[in-house]
């Protein structure tokens with residue numbers, strides 16, 4: 001138990017990257033959108049334990065803000081950090097009525113104590129507001145500002161541990177929330193002790209993290225830093241997180257041939273989700289308290305809930321792209337959309353069209369950086385950074401894709417063994433890639449997922465189709481612009497300014513321009529009429545009318561000379 005909070009707080013001190021908070025919500029009327037999954041299943045999906053282990057749920061429920069302004073988990077606080085608090089009700093899956101994506105374990109599974117955590121839905125559920133009405137986008141893009149919130153929580157724990165008055169009240173409240181009174185002092189002091197131990201153990205981790213702000217996080221670097229730095233207790237394995245990405249949308253993911261923005265993993269949902277939990281406070285046992293490799297099978301045993309992951313993945317297979325709600329956002333001009341579809345077929349389908357493989361999967365093209373020209377960091381950090389994984393029998397300079405591959409394969413096999421997963425349900429080992437580009441996925445429902453590009457550097461679809469884009473914009477609000485397709489720049493209590501001049505935030509590439517020399521040019525300048533026709537089509541696009549063609553076999557991921565490219569990326573780091 002104590003190690004759990006210790007590692008979380010340790011991570012928070014490293015990961016804290018600013019105080020920019022997410023939007024506050026207005027009281028809205030919710031408009032229901034049918035995305036193919038019923039509401040009871042969704043409620044369960046929103047709160048299914050994936051294996052993230054933060055702190056005892058009763059502690060989190062009892063924790064007060066250090067400034068005395070109230071509970072940390074109070075709706076007013078959570079709303080500021082972009083969590084979807086509205087409509088939250090107490091259910092068996094959500095006993096504290098916390099926002100979408102928060103979880104509480106069954107005590108029997110976690111040493112008799114219910115532990116708080118989070119799950120897929122926290123990072124993959126969006127909401128769009130328009131004129132007093134709100135639409136929840138299941139599988140969409142959230143506006144959470146996760147790590148600053150984590151920092152608030154950790155600061156609150158530190159304050160509570162050191163102030164006798166706060167401590168006394170916290171103990172009473174946590175016990176009232178259900179924490180066993182006889183364990184309270186012992187468990188809490190254990191956490192504080194492990195916290196100071198961890199603080200001493202991390203000075204090697206001098207890393208820079210580019211703040212993501214609302215709606216972005218450097219998830220992939222988070223996985224590598226967590227697994228190779230924190231979990232292996234090798235602080236010098238932490239690398240700069242300079243590629244915060246916009247949370248991607250999840251409909252149709254199960255049938256895409258390549259996933260993650262840079263397409264580093266194929267169709268291997270167990271491995272993909274295991275990797276994700278590794279980066280989101282899943283508990284591991286790679287090494288003992290002295291940093292020595294633990295014996296087998298303990299070494300690869302984790303808190304990851306493989307059956308729950310498979311159930312959530314199955315739920316996501318039923319999830320459909322949201323259809324533009326005309327009654328909320330206004331009618332679609334069908335004639336204009338038809339014109340837009342023709343333009344889309346001529347200019348966009350080559351990369352974004354559906355290419356159906358013989359087994360029904362959709363092949364997605366990974367477009368090289370040299371062609372699409374968008375910010376390179378997500379792809380180059382993944383390919384270029386190396387980690388000393390000699391403790392695992394790997395190289396002193398192992399790239400992330402090799403290291404994550406080894407860890408995930410070992411953990412997955414262990415999970416299959418420990419959970420008696422029959423051979424017929426087991427997925428094979430994965431071989432990860434380090435592609436030199438970003439994938440162009442089908443765009444059905446993309447209207448609901450601003451901001452755009454992998455790093456969220458472009459506020460509207462209109463800007464994305466233009467030959468000039470604002471270098472700075474305000475973001476954080478969920479107020480929607482149905483004309484240009486994106487969030488507005490409306491002021492909100494906690495908005496932030498996006499500065500696209502910072503590496504990692506570059507808004508370059510995917511250019512539609514007549515300047516043939518401009519790097520990242522992918523097509524000619526589009527007229528205003530053409531842009532708005534394309535926008536109308538993106539609003540209207542459905543599975544039935546989206547440009548689609550058969551493809552006999554998958555196109556290999558970009559960069560045939562992958563090893564060579566990765567080495568070059570490493571040399572540049």
Ligand code: HEC
Nearest residue numbers: 050119120123219220245247248253259260261273276280
């Ligand atoms: C802490 C937030 C967080 C949680 C929790 C989370 N994800 Fe993600 N997920 C992300 C981010 C950020 C990315 C983009 C990473 C990248 O490619 O650089 C991502 C990427 C993905 C992708 C790839 C999408 C694409 O278009 O390539 C899938 C699929 C996915 N997540 C599914 C899940 C599932 C299923 C769960 C729960 C088991 C989950 N995620 C939990 C933040 C999260």
Ligand code: HEC
Nearest residue numbers: 347348351367372374438439440446451452453454522534
């Ligand atoms: C040469 C291939 C290519 C062509 C042609 C192309 N795109 Fe893209 N598109 C991409 C790639 C690659 C990305 C992802 C880039 C990134 O995230 O950095 C992308 C991203 C996008 C996104 C953002 C998706 C998101 O999740 O944020 C939109 C919207 C988009 N394209 C629209 C279009 C439209 C409309 C057209 C035609 C007018 C078009 N694209 C033509 C390759 C292409």
